[in-house]
Amino acid sequence: MNSHRIIVTVIGKDRVGIIASVSAELAQAGANILDxxxxxMDEFFVMIMMVDIEHxxxxxxxxxxxxxxxxxxxxxxxxxxxxxVFKFMHxx
Amino acid sequence: xxxxxxSPQEIIETIRMVQMExxxxxxxxxxxxxxxxxxxxxxxxxxxxxxxICRVAENLVRAxxxxxxxxGIPIIxxxxxxxxxxxxxxxxxxxxxxxMAEYLDRxxxxxxxxxxxxxxxxxxxxxxxxxxxLIASIPEALATTDRVCASVNVGTTKAGINMDAVALMGRTIxxxxxLSASQDxxxxxxxxxxxxxxDDNPFMAGAFHGIGEPECVIxxxxxxxxxxxxxxxxxxxxxxxxxxxxxxxxxxxxxxMGELVGRAASGKLGVPFGIVDLSLAxxxxxxxSVARIIEAMGLERIGTHGSTAALALLNxxxxxxxxxxxxxxxxxxxxxxxxxxDIGMIEAASMGALSFDKLEAMACVCSVGLDMxxxxxxxxxxxxxxxxxxxxxxxxINRKTTAVRIIPAPGKQVGExxxxxxxxxxxxxxxxxxxxxxxxIERGGRIPxxxxxxxx
Numbered sequence: 001m002n003s004h005r006i007i008v009t010v011i012g013k014d015r016v017g018i019i020a021s022v023s024a025e026l027a028q029a030g031a032n033i034l035d036x037x038x039x040x041m042d043e044f045f046v047m048i049m050m051v052d053i054e055h056x057x058x059x060x061x062x063x064x065x066x067x068x069x070x071x072x073x074x075x076x077x078x079x080x081x082x083x084x085v086f087k088f089m090h091x092x
Numbered sequence: 093x094x095x096x097x098x099s100p101q102e103i104i105e106t107i108r109m110v111q112m113e114x115x116x117x118x119x120x121x122x123x124x125x126x127x128x129x130x131x132x133x134x135x136x137x138x139x140x141x142x143x144x145i146c147r148v149a150e151n152l153v154r155a156x157x158x159x160x161x162x163x164g165i166p167i168i169x170x171x172x173x174x175x176x177x178x179x180x181x182x183x184x185x186x187x188x189x190x191x192m193a194e195y196l197d198r199x200x201x202x203x204x205x206x207x208x209x210x211x212x213x214x215x216x217x218x219x220x221x222x223x224x225x226l227i228a229s230i231p232e233a234l235a236t237t238d239r240v241c242a243s244v245n246v247g248t249t250k251a252g253i254n255m256d257a258v259a260l261m262g263r264t265i266x267x268x269x270x271l272s273a274s275q276d277x278x279x280x281x282x283x284x285x286x287x288x289x290x291d292d293n294p295f296m297a298g299a300f301h302g303i304g305e306p307e308c309v310i311x312x313x314x315x316x317x318x319x320x321x322x323x324x325x326x327x328x329x330x331x332x333x334x335x336x337x338x339x340x341x342x343x344x345x346x347x348x349m350g351e352l353v354g355r356a357a358s359g360k361l362g363v364p365f366g367i368v369d370l371s372l373a374x375x376x377x378x379x380x381s382v383a384r385i386i387e388a389m390g391l392e393r394i395g396t397h398g399s400t401a402a403l404a405l406l407n408x409x410x411x412x413x414x415x416x417x418x419x420x421x422x423x424x425x426x427x428x429x430x431x432x433x434d435i436g437m438i439e440a441a442s443m444g445a446l447s448f449d450k451l452e453a454m455a456c457v458c459s460v461g462l463d464m465x466x467x468x469x470x471x472x473x474x475x476x477x478x479x480x481x482x483x484x485x486x487x488x489i490n491r492k493t494t495a496v497r498i499i500p501a502p503g504k505q506v507g508e509x510x511x512x513x514x515x516x517x518x519x520x521x522x523x524x525x526x527x528x529x530x531x532x533i534e535r536g537g538r539i540p541x542x543x544x545x546x547x548x
Contacts, residue, residue, distance in 0.1 A: 007098070009107055039100050048103050061161050079107060081164035088352040089345045090102045 004054035005034070005083040008067065012076035014045035022049070022078065025070050030057040050083070106345075110165055113318035114380045115346060117353045118373050119169040120156050121294035123301035123309040123366065124148050126175040126210075130183035137184060138195035145172060145199035145208075148308055153204040155360040159353055167353065168315075168375075169515075172200065173299035174210035182222020189226050193233035193240045200239040207282075209299035211242040214289070216251040217538070227257075230264055234279035235271035241297035247287035247484040249491045252541040255481065259533050261285045262477025266500055269469065273502035276510040280499040281432075281464060285480050287487030287494045292367050293423045298460075298495055309366035310358045311423060314350035315373040316342070317382050320410075324388045335389065336409040343370070343413030351418045369423030370414035371459050372406070374434035376517035382406075382427050383436025394436055395446030403427065404457035424493055426459025432512060432519035433464055442509075442520040456486050461494040466510045466519040469502040476500065478529035481539075489542055 010022060019036065026033060031053045038047040053060060064080040071078030109115040129140040153170045160167040174196070181189045193211050200208040211233055213223040230242045244261055247253035265285075269277035284298035291302020294311035301309075323342040327335060350368040358365035374382045383394040386402045407427045415421050429451065431437045440446035448465070455461035461483045467476075480496045487494030501510045504521045511518045 007103060009103060011104075011107070037100065041100060041104060046100055046104060048098075048100055064161065079164055082162045084352060085163045085165065085349070086098045086103060086106055088348040089106050090098060 003083060004052055006051050006053055006060070006080050007083055007086060008049040008051055009079045010047040010071070010076055011044055012071075012074070014040070015074070018045070018047060018074070018076065021070065021074065022047070022067070025066055026051060029063050029066070030055055031063065109316065109319045109345070113316065113322050114377060115316040115319045115349065116166040116168050117312060117350060118315035119171050119294050119296075119313045120152070120167055120353065120357050121171040121173055121299055121311045121313065122149050122152050122363065123173045123292065123305055123311060125301055125305065125307050126177075126180045130180050132184055134181060134184040134186035134189070134191055137180060138192045141174070141180065141192065142195040142199045145174070145196070146202050149203040149205065151361060155357055158360065159356045163352065163356070165349055165353065169207070170205050171294070171296060171299065172203070172205050172208045173294070173301045174208065175301050175303065176212035176214055177210055178213035178220070178222040178226040179303065181226065182220060187225060188232070189229040190233045190236060193229065193237050197237035197240050205239070207239050207241050207296040209241040209243065209296050210301060211240050212244065212300040214245045215257045216245055216248045216254050218254060219257065227260060227264055230283060231267040231271045231279065234268055234282050241282045241299065243284040243286055243289065243298045243300060245286040245289040246480065247488050247539075249288060249488050250541055250545045253287065253481065253484045253488055253539040255533070255539055256536050258480050258484065259474070259477045259536065261480055262473040262475075262533065265476050265498060266473045269500045269502055276504070276512065277469070277499045277501050278512050278516070281497065281512055281516050283497065285496045287484035288492060290423060290493055294369050295371060295373065295424060297497065305366070306364055308363045310354060310361065310363050311366040311369065312350045312354040312357070313369040313371060313373065313423065314346050315375075315380070316346035317372055317374050317385055318379040319346060320372065321379070321381070321385050321388055324385060332405060336405055339406060339409035340413035343410040344417045347414035347417035365420070367420045367422030368414070368418040370411055370421055370425040371423065372410050372427040374428060374430065375515055376433055376435055376438070378435060381434045381436040382429060383434050383440060387436060393440045393443070393445035395440045395450050399450065400453050400457055403429070403454050407458045424459045428459055428463060429454055430464035431522070432466065432510075432517035433515060438517065438519060441522055448522050448524055452482060452486075455483060455494060456490065459493070461486070462496045462498060464497055464499070464516070464519060466499045466501045466504070466521045467524050468506055468521055469500050469504050471500045471524055472528070472530065474528065474530040474533040475524060477533045479524070481533070485539070489544060491544055
């Protein structure tokens with residue numbers, strides 16, 4: 001990985017406290033949110049965060065599984081992937 | 093830096109391709125040269141090969157798992173290909189190379205890969221003693237090992253077709269089926285007979301590490317029939333130009349994932365990145381079918397009239413899109429149409445819409461050929477050989493790779509099912525022509541290289 005940026009994607013039914021909850025999880029891990037955008041697509045709430053994990057206090061795999069289980073608890077799908085996946089697929 | 097670099101649509105598209113359309117990296121295959129493992133004592137050669145594979149591929153599986161985690165893209169298989177074993181083992185005077193297969197099997201289990209390819213011989217123009225011993229060892233080697241895959245190249249455009257080897261492979265396939273009769277002849281699912289075999293194919297069962305390859309290399313095979321299917325469905329009744337353009341765009345995106353993963357694996361393992369194979373490879377899973385793509389183009393069932401044209405369009409568009417997406421493209425690079433590994437093919441064959449002869453026609457315009465086809469267990473060896481000869485002729489004349497992976501299912505008749513399980517899937521036993529090919533096959537010798545070979 002050349003950069004330390006990951007994309008966190010939250011997909012599901014909109015409800016109170018999604019951003020707060022995901023942000024808290026990231027803050028606890030020492031991961032810095034660089035940008036947030038949200039929109040509604042096909043009736044689903046979609047939140048996309050770009051997150052810098054250079055100074056995170058847990059490994060990426062651990063953060064990813066914490067976010068996954070946070071999502072499970074809220075009835076949301078939360079994914080974390082390295083930024084390069086999107087760079088490679090959508091930018092030449 | 094802002095997420096505005098990527099639109100929500102782009103991010104959702106990627107996630108949907110992976111989570112709903114089965115986009116995955118089908119295999120990371122590490123090619124390992126065993127040329128330095130030859131020894132007059134086969135047991136020593138086998139030990140050297142085992143030690144080298146375990147050393148070089150020690151971190152392959154872990155690296156694959158780490159990459160899958162980082163990028164959120166499943167990497168289904170981690171595999172190894174080695175130098176054709178006939179080249180390594182023939183330094184010994186052993187009369188059987190089964191011992192070598194057993195060591196390869198143990199090495200595969202030790203490093204955690206699910207297949208190891210390269211129990212192979214290249215005999216397009218003739219056979220050395222080592223080639224003869226290797227081919228004679230194939231039935232037992234495949235019956236006594238779990239993860240070893242064998243392949244034999246019987247023809248090339250440059251050399252013509254070695255019909256003695258073709259006849260021998262007909263008998264070898266029958267014997268391989270017999271020795272694995274308790275599992276519907278599954279040994280034959282691990283045996284490929286090639287014309288114009290390639291040196292850098294990452295897909296099993298036909299992978300081997302060619303003699304022009306470096307010491308060690310990473311090759312990647314991607315797969316995304318589901319993503320292509322959805323793109324076509326969204327196009328509605330677009331004309332063929334628009335259809336091809338859609339497939340190209342999707343193939344580009346799929347192949348970029350292969351390029352990303354290949355580079356990452358290469359970097360992690362400190363091994364050169366060889367190629368991305370652009371093949372569109374199905375699995376028996378729902379939504380992972382090449383047949384469904386053909387049907388989505390407007391054909392009621394794959395196998396009906398129009399299937400060959402549809403497959404030609406698909407195959408070409410996948411290559412055009414994929415070629416732009418990777419620095420190094422290689423391997424087989426074409427759509428696979430295995431019967432047992434594709435739910436749409438299984439259905440079409442079961443209901444009689446897809447015949448053996450149509451499969452042969454479709455093999456002319458895509459990758460590989462007659463793949464994972466079950467035929468009656470009492471099919472004569474000469475008929476199997478003649479099937480191989482037909483397919484090799486298509487490859488020889490059209491300067492393309494063709495292959496036969498056929499399973500004469502012991503004790504089974506047309507219409508019965510054979511079950512291989514897992515990625516190998518299940519297949520209905522298909523009818524073959526009952527008229528004899530024996531006298532043709534018994535002629536022996538070589539079919540001369542065609543005019544296509546004289547291009548210097």
